[in-house]
Amino acid sequence: MKVTVVRSGGFAGIRRRGEADSASDPMLARLVGRVDLGSVPPPGRIPDQFVYDIDIDGRRTTVGEAQLNGPLRELVHHVLGHAE
Template structure:
Protein backbone atom coordinates (compact mmCIF):
# COMPACT_ATOMS: atom_id res chain seq x y z
CA UNK A 1 0.00 0.00 0.00
CA UNK A 2 1.39 3.40 -0.95
CA UNK A 3 0.60 6.25 1.46
CA UNK A 4 1.56 9.86 0.77
CA UNK A 5 0.93 12.83 3.06
CA UNK A 6 1.34 16.50 2.19
CA UNK A 7 1.12 18.92 5.10
CA UNK A 8 0.66 22.65 4.55
CA UNK A 9 -0.02 25.61 6.79
CA UNK A 10 1.14 26.12 10.31
CA UNK A 11 2.81 29.20 11.69
CA UNK A 12 5.69 29.11 9.17
CA UNK A 13 3.49 28.06 6.24
CA UNK A 14 5.95 25.43 5.02
CA UNK A 15 4.90 22.45 2.94
CA UNK A 16 6.16 18.99 3.83
CA UNK A 17 5.56 15.74 1.96
CA UNK A 18 6.32 12.16 2.92
CA UNK A 19 5.56 8.78 1.35
CA UNK A 20 5.93 5.19 2.35
CA UNK A 21 5.20 1.83 0.83
CA UNK A 22 3.98 -0.61 3.45
CA UNK A 23 5.26 -3.59 1.44
CA UNK A 24 8.83 -2.71 2.44
CA UNK A 25 8.30 -2.09 6.14
CA UNK A 26 8.35 -4.36 9.16
CA UNK A 27 5.38 -2.42 10.57
CA UNK A 28 3.57 -2.48 7.21
CA UNK A 29 0.56 -4.47 8.42
CA UNK A 30 -0.07 -2.04 11.30
CA UNK A 31 0.27 0.97 8.99
CA UNK A 32 -2.22 -0.60 6.58
CA UNK A 33 -4.70 -1.07 9.44
CA UNK A 34 -4.19 2.58 10.44
CA UNK A 35 -4.76 3.65 6.84
CA UNK A 36 -7.97 1.62 6.53
CA UNK A 37 -9.31 2.97 9.81
CA UNK A 38 -8.33 6.50 8.78
CA UNK A 39 -10.34 6.16 5.59
CA UNK A 40 -13.40 4.91 7.46
CA UNK A 41 -13.20 7.30 10.44
CA UNK A 42 -15.99 9.82 10.61
CA UNK A 43 -14.24 13.11 11.25
CA UNK A 44 -16.43 16.18 11.63
CA UNK A 45 -16.46 18.42 8.57
CA UNK A 46 -13.88 21.05 9.27
CA UNK A 47 -12.29 24.10 7.78
CA UNK A 48 -8.68 25.08 8.30
CA UNK A 49 -7.97 27.11 11.41
CA UNK A 50 -5.51 30.02 11.48
CA UNK A 51 -1.92 28.73 11.79
CA UNK A 52 -3.21 25.14 11.81
CA UNK A 53 -1.96 22.34 9.60
CA UNK A 54 -3.92 20.94 6.67
CA UNK A 55 -3.19 17.51 5.22
CA UNK A 56 -3.87 15.77 1.93
CA UNK A 57 -3.48 12.02 2.39
CA UNK A 58 -3.33 9.67 -0.61
CA UNK A 59 -3.92 6.00 0.20
CA UNK A 60 -3.84 3.76 -2.87
CA UNK A 61 -5.79 6.22 -5.02
CA UNK A 62 -8.16 7.41 -2.29
CA UNK A 63 -7.80 10.95 -0.96
CA UNK A 64 -8.47 12.40 2.49
CA UNK A 65 -8.41 16.12 3.21
CA UNK A 66 -7.84 16.73 6.90
CA UNK A 67 -7.36 19.76 9.14
CA UNK A 68 -5.93 20.18 12.63
CA UNK A 69 -7.29 19.92 15.25
CA UNK A 70 -10.01 17.69 13.76
CA UNK A 71 -7.99 14.54 13.03
CA UNK A 72 -8.99 11.28 14.69
CA UNK A 73 -6.36 9.41 16.70
CA UNK A 74 -5.81 6.95 13.84
CA UNK A 75 -5.42 9.77 11.30
CA UNK A 76 -2.96 11.60 13.56
CA UNK A 77 -0.88 8.44 14.05
CA UNK A 78 -0.85 7.72 10.32
CA UNK A 79 0.19 11.27 9.40
CA UNK A 80 2.93 11.20 12.04
CA UNK A 81 4.28 7.87 10.81
CA UNK A 82 4.38 8.95 7.16
CA UNK A 83 5.98 12.30 7.92
CA UNK A 84 8.50 10.63 10.24
CA UNK A 85 7.23 12.29 13.38
CA UNK A 86 6.57 9.15 15.41
CA UNK A 87 3.48 7.04 15.78
Protein backbone atom coordinates in the same frame (compact mmCIF):
# COMPACT_ATOMS: atom_id res chain seq x y z
CA MET B 1 0.35 -0.18 -0.51
CA LYS B 2 1.66 3.35 -0.80
CA VAL B 3 0.76 6.21 1.54
CA THR B 4 1.60 9.87 0.92
CA VAL B 5 1.06 12.70 3.39
CA VAL B 6 1.53 16.38 2.56
CA ARG B 7 1.38 18.87 5.41
CA SER B 8 0.81 22.50 4.48
CA GLY B 9 -0.34 25.69 6.18
CA GLY B 10 0.78 26.76 9.58
CA PHE B 11 2.07 30.19 10.44
CA ALA B 12 5.11 29.98 8.13
CA GLY B 13 3.31 28.07 5.36
CA ILE B 14 6.14 25.54 5.06
CA ARG B 15 5.14 22.41 3.18
CA ARG B 16 6.35 18.96 4.23
CA ARG B 17 5.87 15.69 2.34
CA GLY B 18 6.36 12.06 3.34
CA GLU B 19 5.83 8.74 1.61
CA ALA B 20 5.86 5.18 2.86
CA ASP B 21 5.30 1.83 1.16
CA SER B 22 4.20 -1.34 2.93
CA ALA B 23 6.64 -3.35 0.77
CA SER B 24 9.49 -1.88 2.79
CA ASP B 25 7.57 -0.83 5.92
CA PRO B 26 5.57 -3.67 7.53
CA MET B 27 4.14 -1.39 10.24
CA LEU B 28 2.40 0.74 7.60
CA ALA B 29 -0.25 -1.89 6.75
CA ARG B 30 -1.18 -2.23 10.43
CA LEU B 31 -1.56 1.54 10.80
CA VAL B 32 -3.65 1.86 7.63
CA GLY B 33 -5.89 -0.99 8.78
CA ARG B 34 -6.90 1.11 11.80
CA VAL B 35 -7.83 4.22 9.75
CA ASP B 36 -11.31 4.90 8.35
CA LEU B 37 -10.95 7.68 5.76
CA GLY B 38 -14.72 7.82 5.37
CA SER B 39 -15.14 9.12 8.91
CA VAL B 40 -12.59 11.93 8.61
CA PRO B 41 -14.27 15.32 9.16
CA PRO B 42 -13.44 18.18 6.80
CA PRO B 43 -10.79 20.63 8.00
CA GLY B 44 -12.21 23.42 10.11
CA ARG B 45 -11.47 27.06 9.37
CA ILE B 46 -8.81 27.72 11.95
CA PRO B 47 -6.19 30.37 11.11
CA ASP B 48 -2.63 29.11 10.75
CA GLN B 49 -3.46 25.46 11.36
CA PHE B 50 -1.67 22.68 9.54
CA VAL B 51 -3.71 20.87 6.91
CA TYR B 52 -2.86 17.30 5.91
CA ASP B 53 -3.56 15.82 2.46
CA ILE B 54 -3.52 12.06 2.84
CA ASP B 55 -3.43 9.56 -0.05
CA ILE B 56 -3.71 5.84 0.64
CA ASP B 57 -3.43 3.96 -2.66
CA GLY B 58 -5.53 6.58 -4.47
CA ARG B 59 -8.08 7.12 -1.70
CA ARG B 60 -7.68 10.74 -0.61
CA THR B 61 -8.80 12.99 2.16
CA THR B 62 -7.85 16.32 3.70
CA VAL B 63 -7.92 16.90 7.43
CA GLY B 64 -7.09 19.84 9.65
CA GLU B 65 -4.71 19.54 12.56
CA ALA B 66 -7.55 20.01 15.05
CA GLN B 67 -9.37 16.95 13.64
CA LEU B 68 -6.23 14.78 13.44
CA ASN B 69 -6.46 12.23 16.23
CA GLY B 70 -6.22 8.56 17.12
CA PRO B 71 -5.05 6.12 14.45
CA LEU B 72 -5.01 8.81 11.76
CA ARG B 73 -2.57 10.90 13.80
CA GLU B 74 -0.34 7.84 14.28
CA LEU B 75 -0.36 7.16 10.54
CA VAL B 76 0.43 10.77 9.62
CA HIS B 77 3.32 10.98 12.08
CA HIS B 78 4.70 7.65 10.89
CA VAL B 79 4.62 8.64 7.23
CA LEU B 80 6.04 12.11 7.84
CA GLY B 81 8.87 10.34 9.65
CA HIS B 82 9.85 9.20 6.12
CA ALA B 83 9.79 12.79 4.85
CA GLU B 84 11.89 13.59 1.83
